[in-house]
Every structure is written in C-alpha cells, then in structure tokens.
Amino acid sequence: xxxxxxxxxxxxxxxxxxxxxxxxxxxxxxxxxxxxxxxxxxxxxxxxxxxxxxxxxxxxxxxxxxxxxxxxxxxxxxxxxxxxxxxxxxxxxxxxxxxxxxxxxxxxxxxxxxxxxxxxxxxxxxxxxxxxxxxxxxxxxxxxxxxxxxxxxxxxxxxxxxxxxxxxxxxxxxxxxxxxxxxxxxxxxxxxxxxxxxxxxxxxxxxxxxxxxxxxxxxxxxxxxxxxxxxxxxxxxxxxxxxxxxxxxxxxxxxxxxxxxxxxxxxxxxxxxxxxxxxxxxxxxxxxxxxxxxxxxxxxxxxxxxxxxxxxxxxxxxxxxxxxxxxxxxxxxxxxxxxxxxxxxxxxxxxxxxxxxxxxxxxxxxxxxxxxxxxxxxxxxxxxxxxxxxxxxxxxxxxxxxxxxxxxxxxxxxxxxxxxxxxxxxxxxxxxxxxxxxxxxxxxxxxxxxxxxxxxxxxxxxxxxxxxxxxxxxxxxxxxxxxxxxxxxxx
Amino acid sequence: xxxxxxxxxxxxxxxxxxxxxxxxxxxxxxxxxxxxxxxxxxxxxxxxxxxxxxxxxxxxxxxxxxxxxxxxxxxxxxxxxxxxxxxxxxxxxxxxxxxxxxxxxxxxxxxxxxxxxxxxxxxxxxxxxxxxxxxxxxxxxxxxxxxxxxxxxxxxxxxxxxxxxxxxxxxxxxxxxxxxxxxxxxxxxxxxxxxxxxxxxxxxxxxxxxxxxxxxxxxxxxxxxxxxxxxxxxx
Numbered sequence: 001x002x003x004x005x006x007x008x009x010x011x012x013x014x015x016x017x018x019x020x021x022x023x024x025x026x027x028x029x030x031x032x033x034x035x036x037x038x039x040x041x042x043x044x045x046x047x048x049x050x051x052x053x054x055x056x057x058x059x060x061x062x063x064x065x066x067x068x069x070x071x072x073x074x075x076x077x078x079x080x081x082x083x084x085x086x087x088x089x090x091x092x093x094x095x096x097x098x099x100x101x102x103x104x105x106x107x108x109x110x111x112x113x114x115x116x117x118x119x120x121x122x123x124x125x126x127x128x129x130x131x132x133x134x135x136x137x138x139x140x141x142x143x144x145x146x147x148x149x150x151x152x153x154x155x156x157x158x159x160x161x162x163x164x165x166x167x168x169x170x171x172x173x174x175x176x177x178x179x180x181x182x183x184x185x186x187x188x189x190x191x192x193x194x195x196x197x198x199x200x201x202x203x204x205x206x207x208x209x210x211x212x213x214x215x216x217x218x219x220x221x222x223x224x225x226x227x228x229x230x231x232x233x234x235x236x237x238x239x240x241x242x243x244x245x246x247x248x249x250x251x252x253x254x255x256x257x258x259x260x261x262x263x264x265x266x267x268x269x270x271x272x273x274x275x276x277x278x279x280x281x282x283x284x285x286x287x288x289x290x291x292x293x294x295x296x297x298x299x300x301x302x303x304x305x306x307x308x309x310x311x312x313x314x315x316x317x318x319x320x321x322x323x324x325x326x327x328x329x330x331x332x333x334x335x336x337x338x339x340x341x342x343x344x345x346x347x348x349x350x351x352x353x354x355x356x357x358x359x360x361x362x363x364x365x366x367x368x369x370x371x372x373x374x375x376x377x378x379x380x381x382x383x384x385x386x387x388x389x390x391x392x393x394x395x396x397x398x399x400x401x402x403x404x405x406x407x408x409x410x411x412x413x414x415x416x417x418x419x420x421x422x423x424x425x426x427x428x429x430x431x432x433x434x435x436x437x438x439x440x441x442x443x444x445x446x447x448x449x450x451x452x453x454x455x456x457x458x459x460x461x462x463x464x465x466x467x468x469x470x471x472x473x474x475x476x477x478x479x480x481x482x483x484x485x486x487x488x489x490x491x
Numbered sequence: 492x493x494x495x496x497x498x499x500x501x502x503x504x505x506x507x508x509x510x511x512x513x514x515x516x517x518x519x520x521x522x523x524x525x526x527x528x529x530x531x532x533x534x535x536x537x538x539x540x541x542x543x544x545x546x547x548x549x550x551x552x553x554x555x556x557x558x559x560x561x562x563x564x565x566x567x568x569x570x571x572x573x574x575x576x577x578x579x580x581x582x583x584x585x586x587x588x589x590x591x592x593x594x595x596x597x598x599x600x601x602x603x604x605x606x607x608x609x610x611x612x613x614x615x616x617x618x619x620x621x622x623x624x625x626x627x628x629x630x631x632x633x634x635x636x637x638x639x640x641x642x643x644x645x646x647x648x649x650x651x652x653x654x655x656x657x658x659x660x661x662x663x664x665x666x667x668x669x670x671x672x673x674x675x676x677x678x679x680x681x682x683x684x685x686x687x688x689x690x691x692x693x694x695x696x697x698x699x700x701x702x703x704x705x706x707x708x709x710x711x712x713x714x715x716x717x718x719x720x721x722x723x724x725x726x
Contacts, residue, residue: 242616243580260589263576270578334574337539338591339563393532463604481543488573 005105033114037121044125048133060130060144064198065191071151072176078115078159079169092408103226107219112155119152136202143205144198150211157218161225183291256341260348267327268320268352271406274327277319281356284315285364288378292370302447305373306438306454309381310389310431312364316356317385318430321351321393322400324349329403329487336480342473346394350465353390359384373447380454381434386457389430391468398475401486492517492644492676494536497547500533500700509532510547511660513696515678515693516642520670522691522708523680524716529697530571531680535648538569538678539562551644564592567634577622581614581632584621592640599639606635609661627653634662638669645669645679651686659686666690684720688713 053057092102110116127145130136180190201207248265251258268274279346291308311318320327324346328335335345361382368372434454441450495513499506508530509548515521536542538549540556548555551562568574576584592718595693603615614635615630621629629654637645650666653658666688669675688708689693694705704719706712708717 219588223654243620243623245580246580259587263579263587266583331538331573331576333541333570334576336541337566337568337574338564338588339560340591481541 005102005308010405015351016145030287036118038122040118041125044122045129047122050434050475051392060134060136060202061195062197063126064202065195066404067198068191068194069176069180071155073454074115074119074152075172076169076176077295078155100226103230106226107157107160107222110160111153113156116156119148123148123430124406135470138200141206142203143208145208146205146206147198147201147211150213150215153215154211157222158214160222170279177286201235210222230457231361240343256346256349257351264352267406273404273406274320276314280319281317281360282363285312285360287315288312288364288367288374292367292374302434302442302450303439305377306339306434306450307431308380309377309379310385310434311381312367312378313357313361313382314389315360317390317393320356321349321353321390322397323402323404324397325405325483326397326400326402326404326487332484332487342476343469344471349394350390353393354386357385357390376451378381378460380451383455383458384434384461385458387440387461388434388473391461391464392430395468395472395475398472398479401479401483403487403489492519492552493678495547496550496551496682498534498537498544498549499544500537501685505621506545506614506700508537510534510700510702513695513702515676517676518670518674519693520666520677521679522687522694523678523697524682524684524687524694525680525697526720528699529698531697532648533700534697535568535570535646535680538646539566539570542562562644564644565593565643567642567644569577569630569637569650570646570648572629572633573625574633575621575629577722578620580620581617581624585631585636588636588639588696592642594640602639603635606638606665609635609665610660611658627655627658630654631658638665642675644676644678648680649682650679651681651683655702663690682712684716688716 030119048059051062127141131138132143179188179190182192201211246266248262251261251265254261270279288308288311291304320346325332325335361378364378365375367378407487434457437453437457438450441447441453492514493513495510497512498510500508503661507528517583523534525531527596533542538551538556540560540562540654544557548557550556551566554562556562556597576587579587585603587595590597594602603610610631614624614632617624621632624632630650634647634650635646647666650662665677665684666677670677670692679687679691693718694704694706694708694712695702696706696716704716706715
C-alpha cells in the first residue's frame with residue numbers, strides 16, 4: 001500500500017507543470033540546500049569553539065539560553081517554506097483504502113522533510129564536539145540531544161495544524177516580537193525561565209522522554225484531527241462565502257484601467273491566497289526594525305539601509321507583482337479570448353503596486369524616529385521600487401507559469417504559500433543593484449549622494465514604463481499558448 | 492463567416508484534428524457532434540486561438556485568428572469554467588464582460604432582463620460568488636455572459652450538459668432565436684443528438700478529428716445520426 005502512495009507522490013512531483021519550467025531554479029535550489037547543509041555542519045562544529053572563545057566559556061549555556069528563539073524561528077520558517085503533504089485526497093476517498101493509511105502517509109511524509117534533517121546537521125556535530133572537546137558526559141548530551149529532537153518534531157506537527165490556521169501563526173509571530181522586544185529593552189527576559197528547562201534535559205537525561213512523548217501526542221492529535229475531518233462536507237469541504245457586491249465607483253477616475261483595477265481589488269479582497277500576500281507586505285514594513293535598531297549587528301553597514309528601504313516599501317510589490325499574470329490563471333482562457341487591452345491589464349496591476357508602495361511608505365513614516373537617514377532610505381527605496389522594480393517584477397512574472405489556486409481551502413493539506421523559495425531567489429537581483437548604486441554614491445561623496453543616485457535611477461526607470469510594457473506585451477503574446485497549457489495543469 | 496482551410500492539430504505526431512475545408516456562413520446555427528476525443532473542443536479552442544494549429548488556418552470574418560486579434564470584438568464563447576471568474580458575483584461578472592465589450596451597466600441590465608426566466612431566480616442577487624454556484628448555474632451564467640455585447644459569432648461547447656430539463660428547453664429557444672432573427676452565427680457542440688437536431692440547421696459529425704458527415708438538418712437527420720452512432724459504438 002505504501003508503495004502505491006509513494007509512487008503517486010513521485011509522479012505528481014515529476015509530472016507537475018512547474019517542475020519542467022523551473023528545472024534550472026530547482027538545480028540552484030539543490031545547490032543552495034547543499035551549501036546550507038555544509039554551513040550547518042561547519043557551524044555545528046565551529047559554534048562550540050567560537051562561543052567558547054568570544055562569548056562564554058560554557059557554550060552549552062549560551063545555546064540553551066537562545067534555544068527558545070531558535071525553536072520559534074524554526075516554526076516561522078517552516079510556516080513559510082515547508083510544504084504541507086499534498087496528497088490529493090478526494091480521489092482516494094472512495095477507493096478501498098483505509099482512511100487511516102491515507103492520513104498517516106500524509107503526515108509521515110513530513111517527518112523526513114528537509115526542515116527536520118537540517119537541524120541534525122547542526123546539532124549532531126555540535127553534540128559530538130560537546131562530548132569530545134567539552135568533556136561532557138555522553139548520557140547527558142544524548143538526553144539533551146533527544147529532547148531537542150523531540151522538540152523539532154513537535155514543531156513539525158504543530159506546523160501541520162498552524163498551516164491551516166493563519167490566526168495561530170500571527171499570534172506566534174506577535175508573541176515572538178513582543179518577547180524579543182521585552183528582552184531588548186531589559187523589561188522581561190523569557191530566557192531566564194526557558195534556559196533552565198533546556199539545561200534540565202542535560203542535567204537529567206531521562207527528562208528527554210517528555211518532549212518525545214509530547215511529539216508523539218502531537219502526532220496523534222494531527223492524525224485524529226485530519227482523520228476526523230476526512231469527509232467531503234467537513235475538512236475537505238469548500239467554504240461558502242457570503243458575497244458582497246461592491247461597485248467601487250470611486251475607481252472610475254482611473255478611466256479605462258478602472259475595469260481591471262476593480263477586478264484586481266476584488267481578487268485581493270475575496271481570495272485567501274491574495275489576502276496572505278497583503279498581510280505579508282504589512283509584516284515587511286516592520287522588517288526594517290532589524291536594521292535600524294541595530295538589533296542585528298551584521299546589518300549595521302550603511303548599504304543595508306537601502307536594502308531595508310526597498311523591502312519596507314516593496315513588500316506587496318514583490319509578493320504580488322511577481323505572480324502577474326498567474327493571479328488570473330483560473331480564468332486565463334477567458335482573458336485570452338476577450339477583447340483585452342494588454343496595456344490596460346498591465347497598467348492596472350502596476351497602479352495597484354504603486355498604490356501599495358506609497359501606502360507602505362506612508363505607514364513606515366515611524367522610521368523617522370531612527371533618524372532621517374532611515375526614512376530617507378525608505379522613501380528612496382519606494383522611488384526605486386516604483387521606477388525600476390515594478391517593471392522588473394512584472395517582466396519576470398510574465399515567465400512564471402505556475403497556476404495559482406486562489407481558494408486554497410479546496411485542499412485540506414494544500415500548499416498555499418504565495419511566498420516560497422523561488423520567490424526569494426528572484427528577489428535578489430532587484431535588491432543588489434540599488435545597494436551597489438548607493439555604495440557608489442556613498443564612497444564618492446557620502447550618504448546624501450547615495451540616496452540621490454538611487455532616487456535618480458528610480459525616476460529614470462520610470463521613463464521606460466511604456467517600453468517595458470511593450471516588451472511584456474510581446475512576451476505575453478509569444479508565451480500565450482504555453483501559458484494557457486501550463487495553467488490548465490493545476491495540481 | 493468562418494472559413495477553415497487545411498486545418499490540422501497534432502500532439503507528438505498524433506493528429507487529433509484534420510479538417511480540409513469547412514465553411515460556416517453568417518447566421519447559421521451550426522452543430523458539432525462526435526464521440527469523446529473526436530476533436531470538438533480542439534476545434535473550438537483553435538477557433539478562439541487558445542491553441543496553435545499545426546497546419547492550416549481559420550478565418551473568422553476574414554480575420555486570420557492565429558495572426559490577428561481583430562476577431563475578438565465580435566466573437567464570444569463559453570467553453571468551460573475557465574471562462575468564469577470565480578470570486579465575482581454573477582452581476583459583477585456580467586458587468587465586467589460588458590465593460591470589455593463596450594457595454595455600460597444599463598445595457599447589460601437590459602440584456603439580463605431578457606434572461607430572467609432562464610436564470611430561474613438562481614443566478615442574480617444570490618449573495619454568492621460564481622465559484623460557489625452549482626455546476627449547472629455556473630453554466631447558465633457563462634452562457635448568458637457569452638451573449639453580452641451583440642457578438643456576431645457565439646461558440647458554446649456542450650451547452651446542454653449539466654443543465655436541468657427546463658433550462659435545456661429554454662436554451663434551445665434562445666439559440667434558435669439568435670440565429671433566425673438576429674443573424675448571429677452560433678456554433679454548438681453536444682453529445683445530445685436530439686437537442687442538436689432540434690436547434691441546428693446544419694450538423695457536422697467529427698470522428699477521430701475528421702469531418703465524416705455534413706448534414707442539413709431535416710426530419711430524417713436524427714434517425715441518420717442515431718444509426719451512425721450506434722454503428723460507431725458497435726464496431
């Protein structure tokens with residue numbers, strides 16, 4: 001039976017539309033993953049010596065202190081990047097398969113995920129060094145190690161729940177930020193309470209049984225949750241929304257573009273996937289806090305300001321823009337057989353991104369608190385985003401042929417993230433260039449010239465809008481048949 | 492109105508459609524029948540330039556569909572649910588299509604008013620998005636949207652499937668009226684021989700991508716088609 005499931009998964013993976021298109025990206029991702037593992041091993045071995053040398057003679061104590069955040073960040077990263085087991089359940093429902101088997105296969109699949117193995121590459125070498133170099137007892141280290149193993153699997157199963165409930169996720173993020181802030185301002189230090197817990201696993205190795213049992217309980221809970229909702233009218237049911245009609249006549253001032261603009265705003269408002277994108281862009285506004293508060297030392301260099309500025313103002317631009325025209329994938333044949341003016345279609349998406357960028361910039365005005373340079377970076381970043389990145393993003397999007405399932409709740413285990421590894425990779429060129437431009441100005445004269453240069457580049461890019469739109473239009477026409485075929489194949 | 496010349500479509504060397512010559516004059520109600528895989532939807536997709544022909548071409552009102560987009564303003568279609576925008580209500584969808592086809596709200600409302608009994612009170616003012624309507628009701632909305640904006644060519648793929656009997660009868664009335672009194676060229680495909688003979692002046696039978704019968708509908712047509720298809724299934 002397991003053999004059948006595995007072959008189904010194998011086929012669905014290798015026969016998916018996105019796999020062929022993104023083979024090059026896949027290779028890059030594999031190389032990236034390989035280096036991450038290499039680094040993890042390196043850090044795992046090196047961490048002990050680095051901490052011993054520079055921070056504290058007892059590295060285990062330091063690690064224990066920050067483990068709580070390590071675990072929390074792990075959960076957040078999983079939420080974004082770890083794909084949930086996509087077992088296409090509906091066709092399996094009325095086959096002579098035991099429901100338990102289907103559910104447990106879906107959950108078991110997550111256990112062997114990269115996100116679990118990755119930690120092994122850090123903690124196994126670290127534990128070995130602890131024994132060999134640190135002179136700690138084998139049994140103690142083993143207990144501590146197993147306890148952590150249990151905790152990571154807890155995260156794994158928690159993520160299965162959280163993945164279908166955005167509320168849980170945002171509360172975790174909220175708690176994380178609050179706790180971090182409280183420590184930073186010396187008000188309340190959670191690590192004072194959490195560190196002894198992790199220390200206890202070391203001191204009394206038999207306690208490791210607790211997280212392991214906890215992981216097992218969470219596994220059972222995840223199992224029974226999906227088992228119980230394994231019906232077409234329960235967990236697998238489509239949620240029916242109560243429709244609201246909105247004429248949005250205030251958008252008529254945009255003229256002929258308003259037809260599409262109204263549609264796009266409805267698209268964002270009424271679909272789960274696009275709503276996630278909007279919330280993501282709000283989170284991006286606060287991303288700059290890491291840079292301007294000096295919370296993270298590596299980010300203290302002046303060029304990082306521009307990096308932050310681009311991200312703060314451009315969260316929506318990046319996460320929405322790169323999936324134009326995939327947002328319309330569900331009804332692309334309609335669009336292609338209707339009398340559509342590509343320019344207006346693109347312009348509507350462009351207006352949306354511009355409006356969102358300006359709104360983010362206004363919302364981010366609190367960065368003035370960190371000095372004029374901080375906010376100048378945001379404003380300059382916004383100009384660059386509108387002038388250059390909006391075009392680059394739309395241009396790149398024309399090649400992305402991943403159909404988007406707007407109503408992700410169709411699939412109980414569905415992969416629903418508008419934000420994935422591919423996205424991150426594509427973002428790099430849009431960020432590096434402005435940093436270089438700023439650096440040039442910064443070294444010639446100073447920060448003022450740096451900011452001005454980036455802004456000038458942004459304004460300059462603005463001039464190419466029509467040209468770029470023409471190019472994109474050509475791509476759309478040239479790729480039309482391929483795009484239609486790819487969108488048809490919605491996994 | 493629609494001229495098909497040497498049209499063929501193959502996938503990996505397998506020919507799925509091969510039509511040497513097919514002329515559909517203006518104002519004709521044209522029916523396409525054939526078993527699954529006969530090439531009906533492929534032909535319609537080529538007509539709408541959703542796929543590329545391997546050889547040959549289609550001219551719609553003297554516009555080469557694979558080269559120019561000028562056929563779009565006077566052609567409309569409903570092929571499947573990919574022609575619906577799931578997150579809109581039916582009204583919003585109609586207005587959106589209307590705007591693309593140069594019709595304002597009042598004009599769209601006037602068209603919709605004609606279809607009140609066709610909708611049977613289940614489409615308009617429903618507080619439901621199209622994605623949450625039943626398959627049959629989605630189809631109704633899609634068909635009516637294809638009638639907005641005074642198109643000269645209307646293409647409907649399997650319009651009778653999924654519809655309830657009452658609606659099927661009403662739809663037949665609508666299609667007949669379009670061709671007879673308004674001079675619209677209507678292309679319909681169907682598996683239901685009775686409906687097709689009822690509605691269409693001319694019926695073309697496709698088999699494995701080739702035209703094997705081209706009939707002007709008469710009393711005897713239904714019998715002939717039934718005889719043909721029972722032969723097909725037996726062999």
